[in-house]
Amino acid sequence: MAETITKRADDYAQWYQDVIRAAKLAETSPVRGSMVLPPNGYELWENMQGALDRMFKATGHRNAYFPLFIPKSFLAREAEHVEGFAKECAVVTHYRLKEEDGDLIVDPDAELDEPLVVRPTSETIIWDTYSRWIQSWRDLPVLINQWANVVRWEMRTRLFLRTAEFLWQEGHTAHATEQEAVDETRQMLDVYATFAEEWMAMPVVRGVKTAAERFPGAVDTYCIEALMQDGKALQAGTSHFLGQNFARAFDCTFQNQDNEAEYVWATSWGVSTRLIGALIMTHGDDAGVIMPPKLAPVQVAIVPITRKNGDNEAVLDAAREMRDALLADGVRVVLDDRDQYRPGWKFAQYEVEGVPVRLAVGPRDVENGTAELARRDTGDKSPVPQRGIAGAVRTALHEVQQALYDRAAAFRREHTHVVDSYERFQEVMEAGGFALMHWDGTPETEARVKDEAKATIRCVPFPGQFPGVDTDEPGTDPVSGAPSAGRVVYARAY
Amino acid sequence: MAETITKRADDYAQWYQDVIRAAKLAETSPVRGSMVLPPNGYELWENMQGALDRMFKATGHRNAYFPLFIPKSFLAREAEHVEGFAKECAVVTHYRLKEEDGDLIVDPDAELDEPLVVRPTSETIIWDTYSRWIQSWRDLPVLINQWANVVRWEMRTRLFLRTAEFLWQEGHTAHATEQEAVDETRQMLDVYATFAEEWMAMPVVRGVKTAAERFPGAVDTYCIEALMQDGKALQAGTSHFLGQNFARAFDCTFQNQDNEAEYVWATSWGVSTRLIGALIMTHGDDAGVIMPPKLAPVQVAIVPITRKNGDNEAVLDAAREMRDALLADGVRVVLDDRDQYRPGWKFAQYEVEGVPVRLAVGPRDVENGTAELARRDTGDKSPVPQRGIAGAVRTALHEVQQALYDRAAAFRREHTHVVDSYERFQEVMEAGGFALMHWDGTPETEARVKDEAKATIRCVPFPGQFPGVDTDEPGTDPVSGAPSAGRVVYARAY
Structure with missing residues (x-):
């Protein structure tokens, strides 16, 4: 190979770019922020799709497909949702080009009555559809997944991690009761965690996001968080309990068994080609990428x-x-x-x-x-x-799969610190890694830490994930001095 | 079932809509011309994908993914291509919405420098990429397929047959020699014909399109044509020999083994969710759809x-x-x-x-x-x-698969007519079916028949497809009275 790969210790970001290019996993395109995925990269995604798809089907989900375009007015219906996505979406305004004086121009006579947004996520178009599908408790639950491309107009892009267009799956389910929807949200988080650990050989922390980091329109966002080799966290998958927010926005009710009309309960959950970035930064070394055998296009x-x-x-x-x-x-x-x-x-x-x-x-x-x-x-x-x-x-192959997981787990153990002072916290954030630190539960403290240490609360972890540390034991937030209900996972993040 | 299905004999077009709705294969959406594919429809597509994907891989192709958006200037580079697609494409002009006076509007400050076209097909973005991938004969052939959504702004849409957005696969290959590219074009047509006949239980005619019906930018378009129950033809798949047109437009050359620079030879080939429409109209009856067992989501x-x-x-x-x-x-x-x-x-x-x-x-x-x-x-x-x-x-299951094919083949036999007078031809077109008629090879005659009988030349058939009829025997075109090199397949078409 003539191509030089920068050493990780010298410049981790450059190493990441170099290995992606040298391993032919992705490349930038003339369309700002959009990737080309050559066969090496796409086949890895196909293998990820295959494993996830089997897990989705084994938990009772079926695949379906919804339109790429979303009428502008749909986005507007859920207040937090529009707030989250309107400012970074690709908008189709015309449906024709024409030649004029030898130039190809957008035909001003072909403007759409209502602009269309290229889906950044599909809650709105799907809940509009569900409002027609769901009439009675007999129609529930609806357990659907979609494999699709989505577009979010990111200004600073990075192959796999943050691109204008990316490939993903998005599950969208509808339920008769709150409990059933919460159970579904948790179940799908477990599916993602199992996939990350057993297929990607990548250990993850499971937990719930704070209000500041929630999906726009969600009541609760659950997540899995992984630790990259440079000490930064990477959100690897999210599962949202949406309450009745989208059912209200799209007037989706059902007759329950007592013949009363109720709003439907919702979840959505997704993982994307971002996982490929996580895989590279979990296992790669100075010589290139290392594929976990269970997902390797070539074993x-x-x-x-x-x-x-x-x-x-x-x-x-x-x-x-x-x-x-x-x-x-x-x-x-x-x-x-x-x-x-x-x-x-x-x-x-x-x-x-x-x-x-x-x-x-x-x-x-x-x-x-x-x-x-x-x-x-x-x-x-x-x-x-x-x-x-x-x-x-x-x-x-079995040994390599296990060794990759063990190495990543050991790395995470070595870079996870129980922290009880803000000074020590800032050292840990500089060095890179997870800090398990008390949090007083206020957005003010969260915002202060983000501002001062460039670190965010990755999640409020589920219990029992860190041997020897009871993250649910009350204590004191060292930043504010206020009482805390437990420790959260802080890190700088991708 | 409470849903009524119109009888085929009463109104075939309405029957088609009714069975799609009743079998939950697709539905219209609030986005003009875009379908929703519920699980019943999408799983059928998944099974089609699975069978085709295995055939593509068995013939040496690998999957990859290219951007959804195509810069306007790319479309303009190949003259016939832009002519074919510019007038029906969705154009992204802005990258942000904003709130103004309580309304959500397209932000005038977020206009793109260059408008982006949502891909109607990917030749241009792919050949731009290939021009960077291909340097030497060692890099050839490039044998790639993409599974994707595409958008063509059709004004009169019909579920599966003609929709603004549809799902498809598009193969794009690059070769060192003309012969190799022609062989590839023919090979993939054979793959499509095998898929149609062995998986969909749908007999097809293989042939080549006339210049008027060619893909914009192709040197030759090969096709498979099926006959629906109402006597109309349906183009079920196309495979294009693109010559060096796209290589020239995107300056894609390679060093041959004699160290000379040559333009690369190209093919592209595709089938789409349109096949689902073909399947419905080949096998359905007054009671609903009939799924060929090899593709049935539920067997x-x-x-x-x-x-x-x-x-x-x-x-x-x-x-x-x-x-x-x-x-x-x-x-x-x-x-x-x-x-x-x-x-x-x-x-x-x-x-x-x-x-x-x-x-x-x-x-x-x-x-x-x-x-x-x-x-x-x-x-x-x-x-x-x-x-x-x-x-x-x-x-x-085996018997049903075979019986469906036999029934469709018998139907096609009964509705294929050797025609030697223009009067008889018009009767056949009124009644529905294929007419094997001499053609003088001129676009004038082709245009006249299209105008007068609403029928098109579906293809110039490959030899030996109609028992007892030598379509390559010279004769006289009954429309113009001019000599003809052989018979072509005429029909009204979807």
Whole structure:
């Protein structure tokens, strides 16, 4: 690889850009803030989609699709929602271009009666639809998910983390009772946490957002928060209990079993291509990305050690046999037998792209009936028998998946601090990491810390997530000196 | 079902709308021309996606994603392309709304420097990207597919067939030689034809479009054409050989193996949610939709014949056992044990939705160890043993799939006419169907027929598709009296 990757210790933000480019995961486009996702990046997203989609279906959800465009008047109906999204949305005002004096111009005669907003999220168009779908308790619950693109006109963009257009899923459910909606909100947060930990090998904290960090229009926003290698937090998924806010805004009522009209209870929940940014910053190293095996587009790359103009047939045969054995076992494998690149170049490329396991096979391996298995995470190399290669590879993939999780969990443990003074807090924020600190529950203290330490409350954590720390034990907020009901998770964040 | 479905013979267009509504496949939305796809419709699309995606991957393609927005100036670069799409595109001109006097308005201070077009198709943004990806013959071919939403501002819309926003896939490939690109174009047409015939159970004619019907910017457009029950043709998929037009427009060259710079050769190909309309109008009957088993979201519905306040446990147990046996065999099955609906209501609902096989099990069936298997296409009912139910169901699904294809093929045969006079041609067009008629190859004759008979040349067919008819035999165009190189397929069309 000719491409240079900046070292993480030198400039973490530049490293992030460099590995994305070198691993061909995404690139900027001529459309400000919009990404191109080349196959390496998109296939990772496909694998994430596949795993999440199975989990959504296993919890009773069905997929559907709603319009890309939202009438301007819909956004206006929920006061907090419009406040949150109106200031950063793409607006379609015309439906035709025309040629004039050799130029292509927006046709002034083709202005829409009502401007359309490109969906930043779909609560409004979906609740308008639900108001027609739902009449009776028999129509409930409605458990729907949508895979879609959305647009939020961000001024400062960053590949995966903050882009004008991004890909995501958004669940939108409707329920007869408050309890059922709250249960759904919590269930989907658990689905996200399971996905983050078991598939992405990324430990997360589960909790609830403060009012200041809530989704516009939500009663409660639950979230999972991960810690990146530079000590910054990243919100990796959110699940919102929306109460009856959207049902009121779109007049969505149902007849309950006593024949009374009631507003419907709502939830929404989503994760996006942002998760790819989280994955990169959880596992990557100075040599490139490291893909967790369960999501890796390519789990195993086989590189035959061939010689130019030599007799390579025995080596290629052995490589093909291993490839076929792995394919038959359901492993995502490529055999890279391209002539125009040397083995060393291929090794470097798969390292940058983060392929978790590499197999190399040369003439001596053929004699011995072995191959060299290299782990991307540790760099460890060991000879393995060609016979029964699938078993050895399965074991290695399993070990890499577990090792990535363990390493990330250890990193988070080392960078999570119980903090009881504001001075110590500011040191921790400078150094990077989570601070478990008491909070008096007021927006004033929250705003002061944000202003002075550039840190936000990532969440009020659910109990029992930090061994040896009872985050629900009352105490004193060291910032204000006021009493506190418990510790919250503070960090600087993406 | 309380919903009435108009009979096909009375009003085919109204029947089409009625079955879509009753089967919950799609509905109009408050956004003019944009559909909502409820789960029944979207899951059908998911199954189509799954089958096509596997075929694309098996032919070496990888998925990627490109921006939704296209700078206005990009559209302008390819003359025919802009001509084809500029007059019906959604244009984003602003990036913010704001409140003014209690109203939400488009913020005049947030106008974009360059308007953005919501993609009507992605050739331009993709070839701009390829011009950076492709330097050398080593970078070729590029074989990429995108699953996406696109927008074309249609004035007269119709669910699935013609909507402002629709879902589709678009393949975009780049090649070193003309021959390779032509081969790719033909290969993907074959993929579409295989999908239409083997998955949708819908026979299609393969051929090439005339210049008048070509994709804007293409050198050649290949297509598959299907015949609907009302005798109208429907273009079901297109594959375009783009020559070097887009490579020239976006200055995309490569170094060939002799170190000379050459423009890259291109193809693009797509199918859309329009296929769902084709499926409905190929197989539906007066009672509703009929789903081809290979694509049906629900292949089998099990309805237990229970009695209110009766002891239904034995019946429900038998139903559950069959459900589990079918699930274990990979059949998409639902057991409808809802109390609030009677069995007769459920029968009617699954009939409307087109579930290909229904199983009913009541107390007498339990005694006999049988269930009643009903085929949606023929209405035939027969008792089948509960033991080994998966085998009986597999056979029935296979038979329905084949019967649907055979019925559609017979319909097409009966409605395909070899025509040698313009008078007879006009009769055939009035009655509906394909006319195989000589054409002199001129746009003048084509335009005259379009004007006088409201019929278009659907394609110049590939040889050997109509038993007993050599469409490549020269003759005389009965419209102009001029010599003809062969017969083309004329029809009125959707």
